[in-house]
Amino acid sequence: MKTKLLLFLCLLVFILLFLGFALPLRGASAAPHAQFVTATPGPDGRILYTVVDGDNCGQIALIHGIAVTQLRQLNSRLDQDCTLTVGQQLVVGVVSNAPTAGPAPTLPPATVTATPVSGTTEVCVLLFNDMNGDTLRQETELGIEGGAVSLTNLNGSYSQTQNTSSAVDPDTSEPIRTCFVDVPGGEYNISMAVPDEYNPTRLLSRTVTVKAGDRAEVSFSAQSKTLTVSEATEPQQGNRSSLLGIFGFLLLLGGAGLAYYAYRSGQPKSKLKGSPLMKR
CATH class of the missing domain: 1.10.287 (Helix Hairpins)
Structure with missing residues (x-):
């Protein structure tokens, strides 16, 4: 027994x-394989989250399936301690849906400066890597190679297309813009097509009016899709x-x-x- x-x-x-x-x-x-439901993306493709009482960076990152380091990349204004305030809006992701008409971030106006050229104008366009997704270019956010930008006069008298560049000016350390030269003065539509591996963070079309002898500068932004993949399930x-x-x-x-x-x-x-x- x-x-x-x-x-x-x-x-x-x-x-x-x-x-x-x-x-x-x-x-x-x-x-x-854990999945979490996130908020509906806005017209510009960004997914925003509003901080409530008791939230912290680790909890927000866990809920939305991202890493804390990625949350910091998407929100460059967070301090070293990741301090949050109630009502603060955080970017928790960017989707690849093309922006639609509706509320959008306030974009800086096209810069127009006078040049000694007579009879024609110059339009220079930059597509930069918006790493933190805030639609504003920082010093470390350089140009993106392989985008396609088109400049078309609204009356149909002028239309040209060029590719964007990631080159940097060695003298100023600023990204080199894609420039259309000898452009007649008038009202133009500027449209941008970003490379497949990027998501736009601004509207992809702008209208600008230039006069003969002026030089216009317009910027577009996009963010790498690698920032929105599910690598951030590691903390979970x-x-x-x-x-x-x-x-x-x-x-x-x-x-x-x-x-x-x-x-x-x-x-x-x-x-x-x-x-x-x-x-x-």
Whole structure:
């Protein structure tokens, strides 16, 4: 009878040990498939989140399936401690949907400066890498290679297309713009097509009026799609794996206790128990 009880306890310990190792591995492999529902993107493709009481950067990143480092990239104005205020709006993602008509960020007007050229104008366009998604160019945000920009007069008398460049002026360290020269004065539509691996963060069409002898500068922006992939599920995987690991350790500890109890139960009782020697 004791032998059967010992075998049963050993079998139970083996099952508990197996579950203790298998559950953390299974939970870790399933973690990358976690998905979270995010807010509806705005007309410019950006997904915004409004901070409420009790929020922190780690919680917001976890809810929207991104890493804290990516949240910082999308919101360059966050300080080193990632301090948040109630009502603050954060960019938590950018989708590839083309912008539609409606409310959009206030864009800086096209810069027009006088030049000594007589009879024609010059229109220079820049497509820059909007790494933080705020639609404003920072010093570290340079040009994007491979975009296609078209300049068309509204009366149909002029139409040209050129490719954008990522080159930098060695003297000023500023990105080199794509320029249309000897352009007759008038009202023009400027349209931009971004490379496939980028999402636009501004409207892709602008209208500008230039006069002969002027030089117009217009900027467009786009953000790399690699910033919106699900690499940011790593924090979720790490948290879930840690919890399952602790649960597995507790199972191992319980199994060790049962094994010790089974070992003690299987030991023969002392023959001295109840003898006159034990009563002395």
